[in-house]
Amino acid sequence: PSHLFQMLLRGSNAVGYTNYPDNVVKDFVVKASDNGRGVDVFRVFDSLNWVDNMRVAIDAVIDAGAICEATICYSGDLLSPDEDKYTLAYYVDMARQFEAAGAHTLAIKDMAGVARPAAAAKLVETLKGEVGLPIHFHTHDTSGGQVATVLAASAAGVDIIDAAMDPLSGLTSQPNLGTIAEALRGLERDPELPRDTLDKIAHYWDGARRHYAAFEADMRAGSSDVFEHAMPGGQYTNLRQQARSLGIEHRWPEVVKRYADVNRLFGNIVKVTPSSKVVGDMALFMVSHNLSPEDVTNPDKEVAFPDSVVSFFRGDLGQPTGGFPQALQTKVLRGEAPLSERPGASLPPVDFAAVRAELAETFGRKPKSVSDQDIAAYVLYPKVFLDFASHRRDFGDTSLLPTPVFFYGPEVGEELSVEIDAGKRLIIRLLAVSDPDAKGRRTVFFELNGQPRNVVIQDKNAAADITARPVATGAPGEVAAPMPGAIVTVNVTVGDEVKKGDVLLSLEAMKMETSVYADRDGRVSEVFVKSGDQVDAKDLLLKFED
Incomplete structure (x- = not known):
């Protein structure tokens, strides 16, 4: 009862990977706060630092009577003489907008752990003088040196910091709480956390972590290359698992390099869920297909961009600082017109009553037995919720x-x-x-x-x-799987006439969905897969008539 519960809220992305209608975001906040019985603090951020895309969520949190912590996602290096985008003035402007919007606290979210000690101190000191909000600093310890950054932020007057219990700290997690407490013990900013209490809690988490050993990332030490690629701590281990599932984990150094390349190609964007997923998907795609940055930008080179990349350049996540690289946007969208406004402004509201009826029919239940939580979960994660509900139906709790x-x-x-x-x-x-x-x-x-x-x-x-699937031989008319994964949709049948650039099918692997486009005009003569099939890279998907 005396502790606040906090969650991350991705602005108009809520807790998902896309923009949702405004009424979905508002409904989620109301249910999550539960009239003071649920989440107390909502850390609201946008994956592109676009304040306009955060306003619906900020207003919803304030209206729900919860604490709104508006968030700056830290990128770049504000003390570098070469930094021309993510400057001190840029962050001050964001903070002032948040204060004007009625936010209660201000967070600095250093999701990649690239805020150097001097930069963090300068940012905290400046913001303390520019706005009257308590400042909360969050970082990841991917480089291995972020305890120093936390201590520098503390000396500059930061009000709150995030840290992890000893057994769960370091690497892509947060810096070590015990170490920070001891570094400050006896000094002016001593948090006065009892050593024996910290030890007892750490002992519990040390035991709990052992149960999850099979899911541990193969990362044994900090890595300073994070200052080159700026991959968020929360993504680093997930992306490596995706690389493993695609059979390219042995090329991990290439993935990391391509991640940095993609960021430059996309205009040096803020990278945090879901924008970081876009960059990661493209990096994996480039390595899997042996593509260079020059291949990606070459207007004459056919590239079947992952769906998340197409969505990003269409403006489905919002507008990045400085806009999109025009030539690449034109290539990715294939003539489709991009959005220029906030995505949620044009999305129709969800009919929750209709969703309730749909779920009741799907699971053979009465509508009143479908809870509001079921509806909210389904609207945010349709496939995940259906899998969960089916599992609960078949196996219980x-x-x-x-x-x-x-x-x-x-x-x-x-x-x-x-x-x-x-x-x-x-x-x-x-x-x-x-x-x-x-x-x-x-x-x-x-x-x-x-x-x-x-x-x-x-x-x-x-x-x-x-049953072994046929493998593409490279013969004319064959369409091969570009990567291992599950077939999501098949858009053609035998006998269909297709034009070059038409979407033939889509497949998914570890949250990355990719469309396969026709590279020629022709008639489909054979289709070897259906929705739900698992395929390996180079498996034969379909054939055109000669």
């Missing part, structure tokens, strides 16, 4: 299981005690698991409250009944 069991499954002979309701506990003991049959199914033998049971399940890892 699996969050009741111990974390190791949920992730890795129980060991043979292991006994579990699961409380499914107050005073209602299940005792489960795994006895044996059979080998997979010809269809990849296994029989699981177990005891439930002492009674023997068994269930047949499909082993998704069993290599049963897997």
Whole structure:
């Protein structure tokens, strides 16, 4: 009760990767704040630092009676004589706009951890003199040196800083709270955090982190190359996992270099979710397709840009400082007219009653049984919510299981005690698991409250009944998969006449969706895939008549 709960709110992107209608953003804030029973502090930011795209969210937070922390996303190096975009004057102007909008506090979000100590001190000192808002500094420790930046911000008078408990700190996370507390102990800005209390909390998180070992990034030390590519800490490990899924993890240094190249090609934009995803998608795409920056900008070179890149240049995320590179925008959009206004201004409001009816029909439920939370989740993440709801329908509330069991499954002979309701506990003991049959199914033998049971399940890892797909040979008329992934849509059928540049199909891998375009006019003679199919790079997708 005495602690504030805070969340990130991506302005008109809410908690997603696209702009939502204004009524969706407002509805989310109301539900998240829950009349003071939910989130207390909303850190509102925009992935391009476009204040106009934040106003709906800022007003919604204030109207809900919550604390609005308007946020500057730090980019560049304001003390560099070569910095001509993200200057001190640029940040002061943003802060003044936030104060005029009624924000309660001001955050400096150094998402990539590139704010050098002297720059952070200068920024904090200047903002303290220009606006009357408490200042909150947030950074990531990717370089390994951000404790120094936090201490410099503290000396300059920053009011709040973000830090992580010792076992969860460092690298792409926040700087170490224990280290910061000890560096300031006995000094004027001593936060007076008891050492023994910090140790007890750290001991708990040290144990909890071990359960997530399988998801740890292969990053063992800080990396100063972040000052070159400026990749957000929250993206660094995710992008590496995406590279692994695409089979190019061994080319990670190239991915990092291309990330920096893409940022320059796109006009040196602010990079934070979802704009950072756009840059990351393009970097992966370039490495996967062996494209150079010159290939990307060459108007005569055909490039099937990822959908997120097309969306960005169309203006779906908003307007970047300094505008879009015109020549590249023209190439990406293929003649489509870009937006010039705030995207949410032209999006029709969502009919929540219609969504309730749709979900009720989808899951065979009565409309009144569809909660407001269900509706909000579906509107923001349609596919994710449907997957979640299907999982909950089929398996119940699996969050009741111990974390190791949920992730890795129980060991043979292991006994579990699961409380499914107050005073209602299940005792489960795994006895044996059979080998997979010809269809990849296994029989699981177990005891439930002492009674023997068994269930047949499909082993998704069993290599049963897997049909090898034909691989493209490079022959004329063949269309190959540009990367491994899942087929999302197939827009053509056998016999269709298509024109060069038409979208044939789209596929997705690790949140990156890419459209495959026709590189010629022709008639489709064969289609080898359907929606939902998994394909590998160079698998044959379809063929044109000779």
